[in-house]
Amino acid sequence: MPSVVPLTLYEANDEKLNFTITSNVVGFTLLGADEIEVFVKASAATPDNDAGVWLGTLTDGDVVVDDEDSGYVVVPGTALTTTKTWYRIDIIVDSIRKTAVYGELTVVDL
DSSP states (O other), X not given: OOEEOOEEEETTOOEEEEEEOOOSSTTOOGGGOSEEEEEEESOTTSOTTOTTOEEEETTTTSEEXXXXXXXXXXXXXXXXXXXXXXXXXXXEETTEEEEEEEEEEEEEOO
């Protein structure tokens, strides 16, 4: 079951967000993830492939895994505008996508 965690970030600032994700699945480890995707978007209803969505991935180097259940993502300041109000972190293992964390995003107008 995903965790709901509201975030407050700052407009136009590069933000490093640490995360810890655990699972009750035997043998689960972030080190074995096929992909980790982080979405920053206008709302929960905004399609993931919308042109205004920022997508950070393990493959692109935006997401870094530190150990079996923790890592971080660096969200560039260009992705953080006051029009962005939602984020989500998905873990993909063996081609199965699971949302791990999501929630409201408040971007402080600087």
